[in-house]
Amino acid sequence: MMQFFLFNFAISFITIVGIGLFINFCRRRLRKTKHGLTGMCHKDGGAMCCSCSDNMVKKTKK
Known part of the structure; x- marks a missing residue:
C-alpha cells in the first residue's frame, strides 16, 4: 500500500x-513576440502578423 502511494x-x-x-x-x-505563440494578430481578429507590418509601412508612408 505504501509503495502504491x-x-x-x-x-x-x-x-x-x-x-x-x-x-x-x-x-x-x-x-x-508581439503576437505570442499563434503568430496571429489579435487586434484585427486573426490576420497574420505580416498584416501588422504592412499597416506600419502604410502609416509611415503617409
Whole structure:
C-alpha cells in the first residue's frame, strides 16, 4: 500500500513539474513576440502578423 502511494506521488510530482516547465516555456516565448505563440494578430481578429507590418509601412508612408 505504501509503495502504491509513493509511486502515485512520484508520478504526480513529475507530471506537475513537467507541466510547470511547459507553461514557463510558453510564457517566455509569448513575451518574445508581439503576437505570442499563434503568430496571429489579435487586434484585427486573426490576420497574420505580416498584416501588422504592412499597416506600419502604410502609416509611415503617409
